[in-house]
Amino acid sequence: MARTLRVELGDNSYPLVVGTGLLNRVGDLLTPHTKSNKVLIVSDTFLKARYMPVVLKSLEDAGLDVSTIAVPAGEENKSLTQFSDIQDSLVEHQLDRGSTLIALGGGVIGDLAGFAAAVYMRGIPYVQIPTTLQAQVDASVGGKTAINHPKGKNLIGAFHQPKLVLIDVRTLKTLDERDIRAGLIEVIKMGVIRDEPLFEMVEENLDAILNLEDATLIDMISSACINKAEIVAKDEKESGLRMVLNYGHTFGHALEAVTHYNRYRHGEAVSIGMNCAAQLAVNLGMFSETDFQRQHTLLKRAKLPIAFPPDLTPEALCAAMYLDKKTLGGKLRLILPTRIGEVVIRDDVDDRHVLEAILQCF
Ligand SMILES: NC(=O)c1ccc[n+]([C@@H]2O[C@H](COP(=O)([O-])OP(=O)(O)OC[C@H]3O[C@@H](n4cnc5c(N)ncnc54)[C@H](O)[C@@H]3O)[C@@H](O)[C@H]2O)c1
Ligand SMILES: [Zn+2]
Secondary structure, eight states, X not given: OEEEEEEOOGGGOEEEEEESSOGGGHHHHHGGGOSSSEEEEEEEHHHHHHTHHHHHHHHHHTTOEEEEEEEOSXXXXXXXXXXXXXXXXXXXXXXXXXXXXXXXXXXXXXHHHHHHHHHGGGOOOEEEEEOSHXXXXXXXXXXXXXXXXXXXXXXXXXXXXXXXXXXXXXXXXXXXXXXXXXXXXXXXXXXXXXXXXXXXXXXXXXXXXHTTOHHHHHHHHHHHHHHHHHHHHHOTTOXXXXXXXXXXXXXXXXXXXXXXXXXXXXXXXXHHHHHHHHHHHHHTTSSOHHHHHHHHHHHHHTTOOOSOOTXXXXXXXXXXXXXXXTOBTTBOOEEEEEETXXXXXXXXXXXXXXXXXXXXXX
C-alpha cells in the first residue's frame, strides 16, 4: 500500500512516497534517483538496531555500496560535534558529488544529516526516511536543514531539498504514544491554517489515527504533506507565505525556551500556543467563539495540553516571545485564525492584548 506525491519546486522537485513496507524497498526506490553507487546512512543509536538492518539489506540487494553512521539520539546531538563526525564518515568512505546520504530517523536526524548533505562538497543528494510523526508530516518536507548552536536552536543551517522522501507509516508502531500525539498537532495546525477538510478528517478519525491504522495514517500524512508542499512551492526560501506554518509557534517557542526545552515535546508547546493564539483572535473579534471551541475540543480529545503551567509568569513568556527570531523590527508577527481553514499574519497587535490572552490561558 503506497501513494506517491510530488513536491513541485522546479529543478528541485522530488517525489514523496507514503505507505507501508517501504523500508525493504528503499534500494529499488532509490536507484532511479542516484548517479553513483555509494550511500551513507545516517541514523541514531536507537534506530540503528531497529530499522537500519532492513534498509541496509535493501540497499545492498540493489547493488549499492553502503556505509553507516549512528549518532546518539536526542536534540542535544543536533550539534557541530555530530555534524563533524558525519563529515568524517563522508570523507572516509569517499562519497562523491553523485553519492547519496540517507537520513533515517526523526527530525533531529533529518535536520542534522540534511545539513551535512547540504554542505559536503557544496551539496550532495540526500533522501529523507522520517520515522516520527512530527518528521513525517512536517520536518521532512520543505528542505530546511540545521544544527543548533549553544546560544540558540537551528542557528546554523541551509536550504537543501531532498531527492526523495520515503514515509513508511509502520515505523510509527514503535514510537511513544506521547510522540504520536505531539506530532499530530502539526496536522491539526495545517487544518486550521488552510485545510478545513483535513481538520474535520482528524476530528472524525481520531481513534483510528491513534490506533495507527495504516489507511487512515496514509490519508492523513499525505494530506499534511500536500499542504506543506504547496506552501513550500510558493515560498521555498521562507520569505513570506511560509510564515503561516508558525501558527501557535510564537507562543510555543517561548514556552519551550522558558522551560529549557526539557519539559514539553515541541508539539505540546505548540498546542498550548495554538490555544493562546486562538484566544487572542477571539479577543480581537476576528475568530468566532464556536471555532475557538472546535479547536479547543479537538486538542483536548487528542489529550494535548492547552494551558500554560502555573509555575511560569505571563511576563516571562511575553519576554521570551519578543526574543524569538520571528519578531521583525521589535514587532511581534502573529499568525491568527479567522476561521478553521484560514489565518492571517498580523504585526500590529498591541502587547497588552498579547499579555491578556496569555493570562487567560493559565
Ligand atoms: N526542518 C524542518 O522543517 C523542521 C520542522 C519541524 C521540526 N524540526 C526539527 O525536528 C526535531 C524534532 O524532531 P522529532 O520530534 O522527530 O524528534 P527526534 O528526532 O528527537 O526523535 C524523538 C525520539 O524518537 C526516537 N525515534 C525516532 N523514530 C522512532 C520510531 N519509529 N520508533 C521509536 N522511536 C523513534 C528517536 O530516537 C528520538 O529519541 C527538532 O530538532 C526540530 O527543530 C525541523
Ligand atoms: Zn512545529
